[in-house]
Amino acid sequence: GAVVSQHPSRVICKSGTSVKIECRSLDFQATTMFWYRQFPKQSLMLMATSNEGSKATYEQGVEKDKFLINHASLTLSTLTVTSAHPEDSSFYICSARVDGTQKAFFGQGTRLTVV
Amino acid sequence: LAKTTQPISMDSYEGQEVNITCSHNNIATNDYITWYQQFPSQGPRFIIQGYKTKVTNEVASLFIPADRKSSTLSLPRVSLSDTAVYYCLVGGSIGANNLFFGTGTRLTVIP
Numbered sequence: 001g002a003v004v005s006q007h008p009s010r011v012i013c014k015s016g017t018s019v020k021i022e023c024r025s026l027d028f029q030a031t032t033m034f035w036y037r038q039f040p041k042q043s044l045m046l047m048a049t050s051n052e053g054s055k056a057t058y059e060q061g062v063e064k065d066k067f068l069i070n071h072a073s074l075t076l077s078t079l080t081v082t083s084a085h086p087e088d089s090s091f092y093i094c095s096a097r098v099d100g101t102q103k104a105f106f107g108q109g110t111r112l113t114v115v
Numbered sequence: 116l117a118k119t120t121q122p123i124s125m126d127s128y129e130g131q132e133v134n135i136t137c138s139h140n141n142i143a144t145n146d147y148i149t150w151y152q153q154f155p156s157q158g159p160r161f162i163i164q165g166y167k168t169k170v171t172n173e174v175a176s177l178f179i180p181a182d183r184k185s186s187t188l189s190l191p192r193v194s195l196s197d198t199a200v201y202y203c204l205v206g207g208s209i210g211a212n213n214l215f216f217g218t219g220t221r222l223t224v225i226p
Contacts, residue, residue, distance in 0.1 A: 006158070034214050043202070044159070044216040093158045095214065102147040104214055106158035 002028050004096050006107025013084055013114055021079045021110045023094030030096035033077040034104065035069060038091045050077050074099070084114040119203045119217040126223045133190045135220050137203030140184045148179060148186045151202045153219070159202060163188070190222075198224045 003026040013019050023033060031052045036044040048064075050056040050071035058064045066088075068080040077096075081088055091111055097104040120138040127133045139148070147166050151159035163170055165177040165186070176189040190197060202219040 004158075036216075043218050046215055049214075091156065095158075097214075103149070103161065103164060105161055106151070109156065109158045111156065 002096075002098055002103070002105045004094065004105045004107040006094050006110055008110060009108055010111045011113070013112070015085055015114055016083055018080055018082045019084055019112060021081075021092055021094070021112075023077045023079070023096065023107050025075045025096040025098075025105075028096075029074040029099045030077075031074060031099050032097045033071060034095040034097075035067075035077075035079050036093045036095070038093060038109075044093060047079075081112065084112070086114045088112065089114045119205055121201075121203055121217060121220045123218060124221040124223070126225055127193055128225050129194055130192050133193050133197075133222060135188045135190075135201055135203075135222070136185055137188070137217075138185045139203070139205045142183050142205050146205050148177065148183075149204045150175070150177065150186075150188045151204065153200045153202065162201075193222075193224045195224050195226060198222060 005024045005026055007022045011019055033050050035047045037047055038044045046059050047062045048056045048058040048069055050069045052071045052074050056069040066082055071077040089112055091109050093109040094107045095104045147164055149164040150162040152162050153159040163172055163175045163177045165179050167179050167183060170177045178187040200219040200221050202216050
């Protein structure tokens with residue numbers, strides 16, 4: 001099956017610093033990738049959709065200057081949480097849609113803790 | 116956007132067949148129906164996808180009636196390791212950013 005690798009799986013950072021999360025499609029090309037965050041006992045909330053070579057589309061209420069998304073290649077998208085605050089602590093998950101299909105596969109998720 | 120409605124939770128005994136139904140009354144013509152499984156602190160895992168009628172793979176079956184306003188995920192002979200949250204998603208058309216999650220169904224398998 002298609003594999004999506006997300007790194008790091010867990011990160012702790014200090015308030016005010018920035019953290020970068022990588023999402024790679026290992027065995028397929030993905031023009032479109034999705035970024036989600038998930039709070040305990042809740043469903044996944046779509047933050048933004050990124051398309052290779054163009055600006056990401058952010059969902060309502062998601063600050064684009066705080067959550068920077070770069071999708072510079074067909075196999076890699078990155079999410080940078082800038083000037084992190086404790087309320088940004090969450091589980092972040094990426095997804096990549098296989099080009100030419102309607103199938104999307106998910107990374108393992110990144111547990112971010114801001115102290 | 117096609118909104119989905121699923122039962123919040125279900126319980127089942129080991130070895131039984133489990134059917135989880137999802138309602139999606141305003142599904143669009145180009146929309147596919149996809150089911151994912153999620154364990155705590157992990158990303159969702161793709162289970163099955165279909166457009167109409169019946170789809171079967173090594174882990175599940177997906178039944179879609181002719182009007183496509185609902186779908187049923189069938190898990191044969193569940194085990195304790197099938198305890199997870201199951202999500203039904205509708206959409207995913209190429210070029211569209213409509214991969215939204217609903218509340219999901221929390222399945223608990225009882226020994």
